[in-house]
Amino acid sequence: MGDRELRSKVAARFETPCTRCPLRLLPTFRSFTADELEFIEHFKIGEQQMPAGGTVFDEGQPAKHLYTLLSGWAMKHKTLADGRRQIINYALPGDLVGIQGAMFGKMQHGVEALSDLKLCVFDRERIWTLYNKHPGLAFDVTWLAAREKSIISDFLVSVGQRSASERIAFLLLSLFVRARNVGLVASNGAVQLPINQEHLADTIGFSLVHTNKSLARLRRSGAFEWNGSQFRLLDEPALVKLAGEAPEATGPRPFI
Amino acid sequence: MGDRELRSKVAARFETPCTRCPLRLLPTFRSFTADELEFIEHFKIGEQQMPAGGTVFDEGQPAKHLYTLLSGWAMKHKTLADGRRQIINYALPGDLVGIQGAMFGKMQHGVEALSDLKLCVFDRERIWTLYNKHPGLAFDVTWLAAREKSIISDFLVSVGQRSASERIAFLLLSLFVRARNVGLVASNGAVQLPINQEHLADTIGFSLVHTNKSLARLRRSGAFEWNGSQFRLLDEPALVKLAGEAPEATGPRPFI
DNA sequence: CGCCTGTTTGATATTCCTCAAACGTTGTGG
DNA sequence: CCACAACGTTTGAGGAATATCAAACAGGCG
Numbered sequence: 187m188g189d190r191e192l193r194s195k196v197a198a199r200f201e202t203p204c205t206r207c208p209l210r211l212l213p214t215f216r217s218f219t220a221d222e223l224e225f226i227e228h229f230k231i232g233e234q235q236m237p238a239g240g241t242v243f244d245e246g247q248p249a250k251h252l253y254t255l256l257s258g259w260a261m262k263h264k265t266l267a268d269g270r271r272q273i274i275n276y277a278l279p280g281d282l283v284g285i286q287g288a289m290f291g292k293m294q295h296g297v298e299a300l301s302d303l304k305l306c307v308f309d310r311e312r313i314w315t316l317y318n319k320h321p322g323l324a325f326d327v328t329w330l331a332a333r334e335k336s337i338i339s340d341f342l343v344s345v346g347q348r349s350a351s352e353r354i355a356f357l358l359l360s361l362f363v364r365a366r367n368v369g370l371v372a373s374n375g376a377v378q379l380p381i382n383q384e385h386l387a388d389t390i391g392f393s394l395v396h397t398n399k400s401l402a403r404l405r406r407s408g409a410f411e412w413n414g415s416q417f418r419l420l421d422e423p424a425l426v427k428l429a430g431e432a433p434e435a436t437g438p439r440p441f442i
Numbered sequence: 443m444g445d446r447e448l449r450s451k452v453a454a455r456f457e458t459p460c461t462r463c464p465l466r467l468l469p470t471f472r473s474f475t476a477d478e479l480e481f482i483e484h485f486k487i488g489e490q491q492m493p494a495g496g497t498v499f500d501e502g503q504p505a506k507h508l509y510t511l512l513s514g515w516a517m518k519h520k521t522l523a524d525g526r527r528q529i530i531n532y533a534l535p536g537d538l539v540g541i542q543g544a545m546f547g548k549m550q551h552g553v554e555a556l557s558d559l560k561l562c563v564f565d566r567e568r569i570w571t572l573y574n575k576h577p578g579l580a581f582d583v584t585w586l587a588a589r590e591k592s593i594i595s596d597f598l599v600s601v602g603q604r605s606a607s608e609r610i611a612f613l614l615l616s617l618f619v620r621a622r623n624v625g626l627v628a629s630n631g632a633v634q635l636p637i638n639q640e641h642l643a644d645t646i647g648f649s650l651v652h653t654n655k656s657l658a659r660l661r662r663s664g665a666f667e668w669n670g671s672q673f674r675l676l677d678e679p680a681l682v683k684l685a686g687e688a689p690e691a692t693g694p695r696p697f698i
Numbered sequence: 699c700g701c702c703t704g705t706t707t708g709a710t711a712t713t714c715c716t717c718a719a720a721c722g723t724t725g726t727g728g
Numbered sequence: 729c730c731a732c733a734a735c736g737t738t739t740g741a742g743g744a745a746t747a748t749c750a751a752a753c754a755g756g757c758g
Contacts, residue, residue, distance in 0.1 A: 431522070
């Protein structure tokens with residue numbers, strides 16, 4: 187699909203002007219000047235829907251676009267020649283997807299929709315305009331890249347050093363906190379987690395069977411419930427203790 | 443040490459004007475305009491030496507400065523409460539150290555000198571000027587952050603999915619290639635690797651004993667020699683095969 | 699020499715993987 | 729409505745990979 191088609195296709199669906207973006211109301215995001223907002227709205231070339239299981243990027247694919255996740259969950263992953271898969275990170279609403287594509291021209295990992303998605307579409311080429319005209323937003327892009335580096339580093343520490351139950355607890359906790367920051371957690375601590383135990387296993391670096399058994403052991407702690415799609419945190423301090431430490435918090439963050 | 447002292451201390455040692463930086467001659471780095479070079483030289487507030495084993499950043503430390511490694515090797519690491527340590531990445535000449543500090547105000551991992559270092563020192567505050575005046579260099583900073591994200595992701599794939607010998611082979615290969623890109627490898631394939639087996643173990647996520655035994659097995663392949671401080675690659679295709687795949691190559695890269 | 703640091707080796711305990719099968723839920727076609 | 733396929737979860741058993749403990753070994757340096 188060429189740029190022109192995409193632009194016209196999504197134009198009709200451009201339902202969310204950035205000035206009235208529901209995400210911006212969340213306290214986790216920094217406030218933006220009217221000038222910045224106007225630029226971002228101009229920078230955005232459309233909106234795109236994607237069903238659960240859909241492919242946002244293939245690994246190695248040349249990248250024309252850059253996305254911000256407006257709603258839904260996605261995962262970033264790499265697959266080895268023999269099929270082993272490592273999940274690198276998850277993307278939640280407000281997260282920028284495809285920075286690597288914008289920098290290097292192609293994606294070095296795949297991105298797949300875990301739930302139905304709504305994506306804001308940006309033109310990769312025009313990121314130069316952003317850097318030229320809005321240094322503050324350019325700084326934000328770097329900030330978001332550094333934030334993801336930090337998250338991935340934390341996962342690396344988990345996979346390299348932590349025990350099975352620590353890894354599971356840390357991952358669940360960090361996903362929960364990220365979901366809560368973007369308003370996805372109900373007041374009773376429940377959130378829809380669109381991942382299964384195989385995703386969990388491929389994130390923490392264990393086999394499915396071992397992950398299942400470790401998770402069962404962890405469940406008995408009573409710190410959380412997780413049946414099928416709904417995760418509910420019952421005792422946050424207990425889960426922090428099981429994880430060994432709480433994930434990094436960075437305070438108010440930008441988003442594009 | 444206050445800014446003033448540092449600036450005066452390092453001023454006397456400001457031996458490497460950016461316009462005559464030896465690193466810039468390497469083909470791995472992109473060429474810069476005279477304008478950019480002049481700015482960088484102004485941006486640089488000094489040079490700093492550090493002996494092997496020295497601490498560039500403590501974990502959690504508020505960061506005033508940002509560094510580019512001019513010569514030597516460093517490592518970035520995180521340490522858990524009970525002492526377990528995960529090495530996140532290595533820094534080689536030309537690598538930017540402390541982006542996280544520049545973005546978040548504090549470092550979320552420690553940085554330690556593996557060999558004697560020469561560092562170019564930049565003032566964190568003035569990175570705003572860089573973003574305001576030189577969008578191209580701002581893009582470069584983002585590029586470098588994305589590159590490190592990519593390297594760390596590769597390590598995560600290793601630690602999460604690869605076998606012991608694959609992990610060791612992949613790490614050695616990727617360090618070798620990075621060293622070669624910055625001219626540290628002699629024509630016979632030899633390079634001084636300032637790391638020991640404990641560093642190796644803390645990078646790949648295995649115990650020291652298991653790392654030692656796996657390394658011994660790998661040595662018998664004859665793809666490389668590594669005695670004490672000198673590493674020598676004898677058969678690159680063989681090591682690639684042992685690693686499973688070659689590390690990502692990104693082509694000419696910027697540096698600040 | 700004696701001390702320090704880093705490497706190597708062996709023995710044993712634990713964690714983790716693989717294989718195989720059963721179980722539960724959901725959706726679909728007859 | 730039932731049969732049954734598809735998918736995800738759970739369980740058991742045996743084997744491989746990895747950790748831990750302990751000790752010996754080698755080189756550099758006072």
